Amino acid sequence: MTDPNTDGASLMGTPGSDGRFGDFGGRFVPETIVPACEELAAGFADAWADPAFRTELDGLLADYAGRPSPLTECHRLSEELGLRLLLKREDLNHTGSHKINNVLGQALLARRMGKRRLLAETGAGQHGVATATAAALFGMDCTVYMGEVDMVRQQLNVFRMELLGAEVRPASSGSRTLKDAVNEALRDWVATVEESHYCLGSAMGPHPYPWIVRELQRVIGTEAREQCRRLLGGHPDIVTACVGGGSNAIGIFSGFVDTDAELVGVEPAGGAAVARAVPGVVHGSKSYLLQDEWGQVTEAESISAGLDYPGVGPEHAHLADIGRARYEQVTDAEVIEAFQLLSRTEGIIPALEPAHALAWVSRARADLAGRTVLLNLSGRGDKDVGQMMEILR
Amino acid sequence: MSAADVPTTTGIGPLEAHLRARRDAGHKLLLPYVTGGYPDDWPRMVEAFGQAGADAIEVSIPFSDPMMDGPTIQQASSLALGSGVTPASILDAVEGIESAVPLIAMTYYNVAFHMGHRRFAQDLARAGIAGAILPDLPLEEVGPWAECADQAGVETVLLAAPTGSDERLVRVCERARGFVYAVGVVGTTGERAELATSAVQIARRLKAITDKPVIVGLGISTPDHAAEVAEVADGVVVASAIIRKLLDGEGFDAAVEFVAALRAGLDRG
Numbered sequence: 111m112t113d114p115n116t117d118g119a120s121l122m123g124t125p126g127s128d129g130r131f132g133d134f135g136g137r138f139v140p141e142t143i144v145p146a147c148e149e150l151a152a153g154f155a156d157a158w159a160d161p162a163f164r165t166e167l168d169g170l171l172a173d174y175a176g177r178p179s180p181l182t183e184c185h186r187l188s189e190e191l192g193l194r195l196l197l198k199r200e201d202l203n204h205t206g207s208h209k210i211n212n213v214l215g216q217a218l219l220a221r222r223m224g225k226r227r228l229l230a231e232t233g234a235g236q237h238g239v240a241t242a243t244a245a246a247l248f249g250m251d252c253t254v255y256m257g258e259v260d261m262v263r264q265q266l267n268v269f270r271m272e273l274l275g276a277e278v279r280p281a282s283s284g285s286r287t288l289k290d291a292v293n294e295a296l297r298d299w300v301a302t303v304e305e306s307h308y309c310l311g312s313a314m315g316p317h318p319y320p321w322i323v324r325e326l327q328r329v330i331g332t333e334a335r336e337q338c339r340r341l342l343g344g345h346p347d348i349v350t351a352c353v354g355g356g357s358n359a360i361g362i363f364s365g366f367v368d369t370d371a372e373l374v375g376v377e378p379a380g381g382a383a384v385a386r387a388v389p390g391v392v393h394g395s396k397s398y399l400l401q402d403e404w405g406q407v408t409e410a411e412s413i414s415a416g417l418d419y420p421g422v423g424p425e426h427a428h429l430a431d432i433g434r435a436r437y438e439q440v441t442d443a444e445v446i447e448a449f450q451l452l453s454r455t456e457g458i459i460p461a462l463e464p465a466h467a468l469a470w471v472s473r474a475r476a477d478l479a480g481r482t483v484l485l486n487l488s489g490r491g492d493k494d495v496g497q498m499m500e501i502l503r
Numbered sequence: 504m505s506a507a508d509v510p511t512t513t514g515i516g517p518l519e520a521h522l523r524a525r526r527d528a529g530h531k532l533l534l535p536y537v538t539g540g541y542p543d544d545w546p547r548m549v550e551a552f553g554q555a556g557a558d559a560i561e562v563s564i565p566f567s568d569p570m571m572d573g574p575t576i577q578q579a580s581s582l583a584l585g586s587g588v589t590p591a592s593i594l595d596a597v598e599g600i601e602s603a604v605p606l607i608a609m610t611y612y613n614v615a616f617h618m619g620h621r622r623f624a625q626d627l628a629r630a631g632i633a634g635a636i637l638p639d640l641p642l643e644e645v646g647p648w649a650e651c652a653d654q655a656g657v658e659t660v661l662l663a664a665p666t667g668s669d670e671r672l673v674r675v676c677e678r679a680r681g682f683v684y685a686v687g688v689v690g691t692t693g694e695r696a697e698l699a700t701s702a703v704q705i706a707r708r709l710k711a712i713t714d715k716p717v718i719v720g721l722g723i724s725t726p727d728h729a730a731e732v733a734e735v736a737d738g739v740v741v742a743s744a745i746i747r748k749l750l751d752g753e754g755f756d757a758a759v760e761f762v763a764a765l766r767a768g769l770d771r772g
């Protein structure tokens with residue numbers, strides 16, 4: 111049953127109470143947290159319709175996070191690649207990535223709903239840092255789950271979270287990466303649902319999360335569309351972003367889904383859930399999922415902890431299913447090259463995650479010749495510099 | 504559609520009939536848990552639990568991401584998966600078990616979804632399994648699976664949680680087959696030193712609205728806990744406390760003795 115309404119205008123609307131995007135989404139969670147999911151959906155619908163809430167969030171995004179983020183035209187790199195490359199600079203946000211957009215909104219919502227504790231999962235640590243930041247700002251308790259493997263890869267962010275007053279708890283089961291951190295965060299939520307808000311970090315999980323996170327990241331697309339209108343007098347030919355869970359991509363796609371711009375999500379080759387297109391259910395929603403012949407979830411493998419996730423948010427599965435967006439994959443080696451390329455040509459050290467999108471642009475440059483490409487630079491590379499130093503030196 | 508194809512969505516299935524009959528005879532129900540694939544001689548353990556006083560037995564089909572489980576069950580599941588078991592190998596082994604009591608499969612939804620609802624339901628039925636528990640498949644999502652399960656004669660047990668409204672609990676009880684699994688704590692599976700007050704409370708709330716067997720699970724760790732909950736509930740599920748003994752190396756006989764002790768606790772009342 112594919113959604114018959116595949117025209118742009120009806121895309122990315124408010125999902126129904128079943129939280130479906132075509133065949134995908136839903137709410138596959140233990141009974142214990144179903145009422146909390148329902149409350150959250152109602153609480154968000156109410157807040158999102160409340161001008162006072164929106165004004166307060168807009169104020170925080172402007173005065174605390176530093177929005178709007180600029181649009182940067184990459185003159186040198188454009189020339190090198192033979193196309194016109196524009197970057198949406200989410201790396202310039204406070205805490206260093208797009209994750210802050212989502213977290214400020216969810217923290218405000220949690221406070222409005224009377225919760226005094228935030229809990230979160232994190233892969234690269236950017237979502238954990240953003241959540242710890244918001245908790246500090248609002249005076250809330252904060253617990254962040256992080257895979258043991260990622261805690262080693264991203265020590266700097268672990269220390270940052272601790273400085274911000276959060277408790278970082280290692281997820282030591284399974285692959286000990288993002289997937290397991292999500293499991294632990296969900297278990298914590300099942301046990302503490304009365305006082306805790308689960309501040310989920312991407313456009314995934316049970317309804318209403320994919321919807322909430324998309325709405326909170328919509329600001330990226332809304333700004334970028336207006337910035338492109340001013341700079342280009344229209345919209346770009348291609349809009350691209352990296353995809354782990356899919357929040358930065360859905361945010362920028364939302365600004366262009368009703369245009370004829372091509373939407374291209376880029377996954378790591380070792381975690382290409384959409385490219386393999388096998389549906390499955392984990393972490394509360396039905397989407398494309400890496401799994402074995404028995405439905406056991408298999409481990410993603412990527413150089414970037416933030417994309418090391420075996421699934422993808424359900425709305426991306428839907429966009430792929432109806433052909434509105436397409437999903438490409440790049441290798442770690444291509445990512446390392448792209449990481450150096452942007453640093454050297456534009457003076458911008460990207461996070462390894464958006465370096466995936468750049469790696470695809472670089473590889474596809476012959477096909478993209480002369481066209482205008484908008485790339486969501488979802489975060490800055492400070493957190494990855496140590497890891498890259500070991501690889502490159 | 505011929506009359507034979509009409510799903511019996513409201514009739515009482517064999518699992519529920521079995522549990523009701525025992526309950527109505529004044530007996531408190533004991534449902535111990537076994538991880539399919541851990542330890543190696545788990546099929547023999549299922550048989551032994553039946554002889555030690557179980558009224559039905561939960562057999563888990565391990566899943567890679569057991570969202571509802573605490574560290575004890577997670578560890579057993581990952582040991583089982585590490586030893587190479589699959590849903591098919593577990594169901595094959597179940598087929599060879601001579602169980603004195605009904606068996607109930609416990610697994611996560613993706614195992615059923617990936618195999619296909621119809622095939623999974625039929626495979627459970629063929630293995631002789633009477634019921635199924637899918638803890639990440641709540642009321643709103645259970646329909647497509649439950650219809651296939653009903654048709655195959657597998658009774659889908661639903662969880663009822665302390666966080667549910669009275670109105671929601673009524674709907675859960677209506678759709679539940681076999682029995683109603685009362686979630687004793689707001690949390691995941693795992694042992695607890697003290698019996699949670701929520702365990703007795705949820706049992707009381709459910710007993711007031713349904714005539715189906717109400718069985719409390721999660722956090723029941725000792726024969727005394729079992730006896731205390733069963734003053735209100737119709738019975739208990741015990742999982743982590745059993746698996747803990749096995750993980751701690753106390754051995755097969757200790758696990759069977761523990762099930763017998765739980766039986767004695769319930770019979771003492």
Ligand SMILES: Cc1ncc(COP(=O)(O)O)c(C=O)c1O
Pocket residue numbers: 207208233234235236237311312313352353354355356357358359415416417461463464488489490
């Ligand atoms: C900079 C950056 N970009 C992207 C991601 C991936 O998240 P998503 O796919 O939800 O945008 C992360 C996650 O940690 C990140 O830190």
